[in-house]
Amino acid sequence: MAFPVDLRRCQALGLAGSAVLALGGETAGALPVRESLSPTSGRGAGLVGVYFGVVLLIAAWALLGKVIRGPEPPTPRALLVVLAVWAAPLLLAPPLFSRDVYSYLAQGAMVDAHLDVYLHGPARLGGPLADEVAPMWRHSATPYGPVFLALASGLSGLTDGRIPAGLIGMRLIALLGVALMAVALPRLARHSGTDPAVALWLGALNPLVLLHLVAGAHNDAMMLGLLGVGLVLARGRWYLVGVVLVTLAALVKAPAALGLVAVVVMRGRTGLVRTAAGTLAVAAVTTTAATALTGTGYGWIAALRTPVSPENWSPTTVLGRATGTLLHGLGSDLAPLALPAWRAAGLLLTIAVVLHIWFRRRPGPVYALGLSLLTLAALSPAIRPWYALWSLFLIAAAARSVRVQRRVAVASAVLALAVLPSGNPADTEQIVLAVCGGVLAVVVLWQAEQASRVPALERTA
Numbered sequence: 001m002a003f004p005v006d007l008r009r010c011q012a013l014g015l016a017g018s019a020v021l022a023l024g025g026e027t028a029g030a031l032p033v034r035e036s037l038s039p040t041s042g043r044g045a046g047l048v049g050v051y052f053g054v055v056l057l058i059a060a061w062a063l064l065g066k067v068i069r070g071p072e073p074p075t076p077r078a079l080l081v082v083l084a085v086w087a088a089p090l091l092l093a094p095p096l097f098s099r100d101v102y103s104y105l106a107q108g109a110m111v112d113a114h115l116d117v118y119l120h121g122p123a124r125l126g127g128p129l130a131d132e133v134a135p136m137w138r139h140s141a142t143p144y145g146p147v148f149l150a151l152a153s154g155l156s157g158l159t160d161g162r163i164p165a166g167l168i169g170m171r172l173i174a175l176l177g178v179a180l181m182a183v184a185l186p187r188l189a190r191h192s193g194t195d196p197a198v199a200l201w202l203g204a205l206n207p208l209v210l211l212h213l214v215a216g217a218h219n220d221a222m223m224l225g226l227l228g229v230g231l232v233l234a235r236g237r238w239y240l241v242g243v244v245l246v247t248l249a250a251l252v253k254a255p256a257a258l259g260l261v262a263v264v265v266m267r268g269r270t271g272l273v274r275t276a277a278g279t280l281a282v283a284a285v286t287t288t289a290a291t292a293l294t295g296t297g298y299g300w301i302a303a304l305r306t307p308v309s310p311e312n313w314s315p316t317t318v319l320g321r322a323t324g325t326l327l328h329g330l331g332s333d334l335a336p337l338a339l340p341a342w343r344a345a346g347l348l349l350t351i352a353v354v355l356h357i358w359f360r361r362r363p364g365p366v367y368a369l370g371l372s373l374l375t376l377a378a379l380s381p382a383i384r385p386w387y388a389l390w391s392l393f394l395i396a397a398a399a400r401s402v403r404v405q406r407r408v409a410v411a412s413a414v415l416a417l418a419v420l421p422s423g424n425p426a427d428t429e430q431i432v433l434a435v436c437g438g439v440l441a442v443v444v445l446w447q448a449e450q451a452s453r454v455p456a457l458e459r460t461a
Contacts, residue, residue, distance in 0.1 A: 007074045007082070010064040014086040017056030018210065022093035024049025024437075025215070029094040030101075030423045032163060033131050044433050050096070050421045051437030052444075057086070058207050058413050059445055065409065068197050076186045079200045083182060086205070087214045091171060096215035098384075098423040102132035104219060105166040107142050108152025111296060117142045117149065118299025129161060134423070143304045145251035146294040148219050153294075167217070174217040178209060180225025181393060187232045188397035192366050202405060203396030207416040212386035220386055223252040224393050227259045231366065234263045243279050247286040254304060255390055258372050261358065262365040314383040316346035346379040353379075363398075370394030385415040 028046030064082070067074065074082075095101045106122035106129040115124055121139040122130040130138060142149070151173055159165035182204045186196035203209075213221040226249035234242025243263055249256035260283055264276045291298060320342035327335035353375045357368050374391035377383060392408060399405055417438065420426050426434070 007064070007067055007078060010060050010067060011082050011085055013063070014057055014060030014082065015089070017053045017058075017060055018086050019053070019089040020049050021053030021057065021096075021211075021215070022089040024051075024053060025093045025096045025421055028421045029096045030099045030421070031094050044429075047421065047430060047433045048437035048440070051417070051434045052441045054207065054211070054416055055438045055441035056445070057210065058416055059441070060086075061201075061205060061207055062409070062413070064205065065201055068195075068201050073197050076196050076200055079197060079205060080182055083178075083200075083205050086210055087175070087178070090210060090215040091175070092168075093215060095167060095217060095423075096421045097211055097419045098216045098218065098386075099132070099134045100423075101167060101170050101217040102129070102163075103134070103137050103142075104148075104152050104170055104217075105156065105161075105163065106130055106133050107144070107149060108154075108156035108166075109161055111149050111153035111294075112156040116297075116299065118297065118302065127161075128163065132163065141299070143300060144219065144253060145300050146291050146296040147248050147251040148222065148253070149296050150290075150294040151222070171214070171217040174213055174219070174221040177219075177221030177223070177225035178204065178213050180229050181209075181221070184225070184228030184232050185393075185397050188228060188366055188394070191232075191235055192364050192398040192400075194398060194400050198405065199397045201396075202408060202412075203393045206389075206392065206396075206412050208385060208389055208392065208412050211416055213389065216386065218386050219252055220389055223249045223256050224389065225249075226252065227256045228393065228397075231259060231262060231266075231369075235266055239263075239267060240282055243282040244286050247283040248290065250283075251287065251290050254300075255373060255376055258354075258369060258376070261372075262369040265358070265365040265368070314346075314379075314381055316342045316379060317381050343381050346381070350375055350379045366394050367398035370398060385418050388412070388415055 024046040026046060027042040028050050068079075090096075103122065106125055107117050109129055110117045110120070110122065110125050113125065118141050121137065121141060122133045123138040152170075155166060155169045155173070159169055182200065185199045185203050189196040189199035209221075212218055226245050230242045230245030230247075230249060232242070233239070233245065243260070246256065246259040246263060249259060260279055264272065264279050267275045267279075317339070320339035323342065324335045324338035327338055354372045357363070357371050357375070361371075362368070363371070370391045370393070372391075373394065374388075377387040377390055380387075388411070392412065395404070395408055399408070417434075420430060420434070
């Protein structure tokens with residue numbers, strides 16, 4: 001876009017986008033069951049509003065990227081103010097783009113009621129909270145670690161199972177995770193030789209962070225926040241504290257355990273074996289202590305085999321189902337084995353690619369960790385847009401190539417449009433409404449650009 005931009009204009013445009021997005025979510029978001037079942041004429045308008053706001057937010061973010069690379073780039077502190085302004089309207093909005101936050105609340109209530117979340121799904125809890133969980137997850141054990149379950153259980157005790165208070169509390173936990181990410185990013189960038197302002201723009205102000213970590217309140221925020229701060233501390237005198245934090249991140253969600261490899265590489269230049277042994281020992285003690293304190297046990301390891309939703313679009317799952325359908329049509333008895341075979345192939349390929357990254361390509365440890373998590377997310381049995389943040393957060397801090405940064409930015413913008421605000425599968429009518437909202441935003445932005453050219457032409461005349 002040709003119209004002049006500065007930090008203040010980007011901030012205002014992004015604020016308008018997140019405000020319209022939050023307003024549209026009041027009728028089109030992942031609402032409680034009773035509200036979503038009640039007849040409302042505003043649901044279609046809400047969906048249009050959500051995508052109108054998302055496109056405005058993406059545009060503001062893209063323009064902010066130009067400002068950062070301009071002659072007078074903003075300071076990291078100024079960018080943190082922009083992040084706070086953009087996030088503010090989303091704090092009191094209903095959950096958006098996923099119903100996972102209801103699962104978190106139900107799982108916390110189960111722990112609080114001394115029910116084993118690694119054996120039973122929220123259906124065992126019953127009541128209003130279980131009704132809010134998406135149907136396919138009501139009978140599924142949780143794959144989350146004891147640290148997150150302790151947070152969810154504590155929140156359940158504070159809110160006494162009240163859904164509105166629980167939603168706000170879970171969003172505050174996610175916001176704390178985003179704040180830790182924002183604190184870690186500039187420091188990781190300096191250690192990796194990249195621009196801290198660019199790292200903040202790409203890794204914290206990214207629309208995916210706002211849509212899925214703030215508005216969606218996903219526990220990935222806490223995982224990434226602990227992982228980022230842990231990596232920062234592990235580089236310096238606070239090595240042991242850093243290992244503890246990285247381990248705690250893995251006890252929120254398991255993928256963060258790969259961060260221990262980065263810690264060993266960062267610290268083990270003169271004594272790799274000794275550093276690896278010390279890191280594993282500290283991680284083991286931390287895991288044992290956290291599990292003992294929370295009392296949830298080690299069932300989360302087996303629960304990592306949580307079933308994959310039918311709408312999942314992981315490449316290995318899609319190929320497995322397509323192969324199974326083909327074999328079934330041919331009358332082969334091997335059809336039931338197709339999906340497990342493709343998933344096993346994905347696991348083997350993941351291991352091979354990760355080993356290649358660390359032992360053959362040998363980028364910096366933070367960048368290598370980001371590429372490894374990207375591989376894990378892409379080839380796992382299940383994939384969601386917010387899984388991209390596992391790698392994006394670290395690549396933003398460590399990627400020196402402008403070309404890589406641009407590719408990550410484009411991928412982020414595309415993924416930001418990939419999920420309905422209700423978190424449900426899309427039908428044709430909803431897709432049309434979403435496209436209308438996005439197109440309307442593009443038209444408004446184009447009109448603003450045209451209007452900005454008139455004064456410029458008058459001045460040159």
